[in-house]
Amino acid sequence: MKGCISVVLALLFSVVNAAELPVEAFASAPTIDMLKLSPDGTKLSMIQTVDTEKEQLVLVKLFDLETGKQKFLVKADSRELTIYSVIWANNKQLLMKANYASHRQGTPVTETRLMVIDTETGKNRSVVRGQLQRKLVRTPQFQSNIVALMPEDEEHFLLALDGFNYGVGTSVVKISLDGAMSEIVAHSRENLIDWVADRQHKPRIAIFRDDVQFQIKEKKPNSKDFRLLWQFEALSEETIWPIGFDEDPNLLYVSAYHNGKKAIFKVDLAKDKPELELIKANPDYDVPADISYSWQDKKIIAIGEDYIDPKYQAFQKAVDDALPDADNYIVSMSHDQNRYVVLTSSATNAGAYLLGDRKAKAMQFLLPKFSQLEPELMAAKQKIQYKARDGLTIEGYLTTPKGYQQGSLPTIVFPHGGPISFDNDGFDYWTQFFANRGYAVLQMNFRGSYGYGFDFMQMGLQGWGLQMQDDVEDGTRWLIEQGIAVPGNICIVGASYGGYAALMGAVKTPDLYQCVVSFAGVTDVEALVKxxxxxxxxxxVKKQIGDNFDLLEQRSPLTHAEKIQVPVLLIHGTKDRSVPVKQSTAMFRALKSKKKSVEYIELEDGDHYLSTNSHRLETFKVMDRFLKSHLQLPVQQIAVN
Known part of the structure; x- marks a missing residue:
């Protein structure tokens, strides 16, 4: 009988292990991403990652839909350069946005650059060069802020750029793509940080900031004069943020609060006293500050996340009918609006690209973003709610392993970063990785998270380590009450602010969690602000986090290292420009000095976003090992006849 049981166990666990996908399936960056059609619809540009023992590359790739030929236009080391956008300027040239870690006067910073790529020759160059560069009195840190492309003038575009004087102020430059002379079409002013152009490509709205005070001004057409439209303080309910224009150069769309939630309004600038006209609102959630304009139809076609034009509504419905139970986004379209690229995804689908042809009424599959993450092997998210200790309703998402029915599971509490950010029901490769390993995963949009209105956001200001932290703990205890999690088998994991929340969870409730993982986490809030x-x-930053440094010190995990009683894993990149690497090294030294169980993994040249494949792989492998050593998977119940 014992021999029979052993055979059954061996068979059972071989099945379990087969369902556990390799770490590389989750930790690899998308093989292909950011697909864009050329204006004439004959070519596709894309970003490709290639990881070998010798090289870690990010490539700009071109695929000819007519001939089937492909070639690589740009090759860069992903540890040194992050390419985050590639768009078509015309049928022969691409504009590539990239950033890299640098220093300015001893201060670690991120620099951005904009390159123009000739798709025929493969040659590329910075758009800030030659005569334009000679006009600058200092090199701008940010050089990739495109104010407007001009489809009817494919040889030029508008770029926001500072550096033309020693004061702080941003100008708008009309850039010639052939490298000829560039022209300043809107000059900088003190404290002017950004511009919005109308659909005739004239810089019309200037955004000024002086410390926490914002002013939104209109630049009068054919004039150097400005008119003040609105002024407000950062993070206040009076915020009115310009989004973009309609075809009429006097009709501006803005995002502002309505009954405590962000909504979209329209403003007629032709009036002496422009008033907000409500266009789209949601009584429960903020409306995304987004509009879409069709230069072919010369009108706004989408507001928030929804089409408002009947033609495009019908088109979206046809796509959704063909790809049901998914979120389908038209990410690129040819100028004649015939060919288009769809990105389809869901909570269990990491994303796949399809090429559509409206005349042929057909779509063909191109490629998945993550080739090894088959949707049928992924776990669905369940939207949940629980009450915080003060009665506030907190929304979140629970993900349980594929095939889970009922009973307790080893659990990962996974607060998001930001903290003015949010979790949603979309695909999340971290959560899917944890669920694939057999863990339940709880994500919560604690107070201060984005999308729930002004009051909810305000509750998180200067609230690090206070009620925001209580919301995380209350979610953990709710999961225990539901019988899904059990004390002694719960770990808390987070990145950035989530890493801070993970460490503070171990500080404030030493007996609640079995272990802690902090990727790029904040450990010294006072030092972060300074x-x-x-x-x-x-x-x-001071308004958001606080400037009472004595209080911030007391709300820092670093100050309370002796209170942490469970094993800690710290991971951090050396070129992190959002949370300095010394935040983790200081925590490691403090925990070691208190003889705590702590492991520190440093990612050489790593950034805040795990942009490099090798860094993602190393991070996920060490997390996999660490969690398996501290969480117990359920004992399999086997019936033997």
């Missing part, structure tokens, strides 16, 4: 002193957003 590290922003050399940046223009310092006053906003």
């Amino acid at each position: 590290s922003q002193r050399n940046f223009t957003n310092y006053e906003i």
Whole structure:
């Protein structure tokens, strides 16, 4: 009989192990991403990652839909350069946005650059060069802020750029793609940080900031004069943020609060006193500050996340009918609006690209973003709610392993970063990785998260380690009450602010969690705020996080290292420009000095976003090992006849 049981166990666990996908399936960056059609619809540009023992590359790739030929236009080391956008300027040239880690006067910073790529020759160059570069008195840190492309003038575009004087102020430059002379079409002013152009490509709205004070001004057409439209303080309910224009150069769309939730309004600038006209609102959630404009139809076709034009509504419905039970986004379209690229995804689908042809009424599959993450092997998210201790309703998402029915599971509590961010029901490769390993995963949109209105956001201001932290703990205890999690088999994992929340969870409730994982986590809140002193957003950071440094010190995990009683895993990249790597090294030294169980993994040249394949793989492998050593998977119940 014992021999029979052993055979059954061996068979059972071989099946379990077969369902556990390799770490590489989750930790690899998308093989292909950011597909874009050329204006004439004959070519596709895309970003490809290639990881070998010798090289870690990010490539700009071109695929000819007519001939089937492909070629690589740009090759870069992903540890040194992050390519985050590639768009077509015309049928022969691409504009590539990239960033890299640097230093300015000893301060670690991120620099952005904009390159123009000739798709025929493969040659590329910076758009800030030659005569334009010679006009600058200092090199701008950010050089990739495109104000407007001009489809009817494919040889030029508008770029926001500072550096033309020693004061702080941003100009708008009309850039010639052939490298000829560029022209300043809107000059900078002190404290002017950004511009919005109308659909005739004239810079019309200027955004000014002085510490935490914002002013939105209109630049009068054919004039150097400005008119003040609105002024407000950062993170206030009076915020009115310009989104973009309609075809009429006097009709501006803005995002502002309506009954405590962000909504979209329209403003007629032709009036002496422009008033907000409500266009789209949601009584329960903020409306995304987004509009879509069709230059072919010369009108706004989408507001928030929804088409408002009947023609496009019908088109979206046809796509959704063909690809049911998924979120389908038209990510690119040819100028004649015939060919298009669809990105389809869901909670269990990491995303796949399809090429559509409207005349042929057909779509063909191109490729998945993650080739090894088959949707049928992924776990669905369940939207949940629970009450915080003060009665506030907190929304979140629970993911349980594929095939889970009932009973307790080893659990990962996974608060998001930001903290003014949010979790949703979309695909999340971290959560899917944890669920694939057999863990239940709880994500919660604690107070201060984005999308729930002004009051909810305000509850998180200067609230690190306070009620925001209580919301995380209350979610954990709710999951225990539901019988899904059990004390002694719960770990808390987070990145950035989530890493802070994970460490503070171990500080405030030493007996609630079995272990802690912090990727790029904040450990010294006081030092984080002070590290922003050399940046223009310092006053906003203080308003968001706080400037009572004695209190911030007391709300820092670093101060309370002796209270942590469980094993800790710290992971951090050396070129992290959002949370300095010394945040983790200081925590590691503090925990070691208190003889705590702690492991520190440093990612050489790693950034805040795990942009490099090798860093993602190393992070996920060490998390996999760490969690398996501290969480117990359920004992399999086997009936033997």
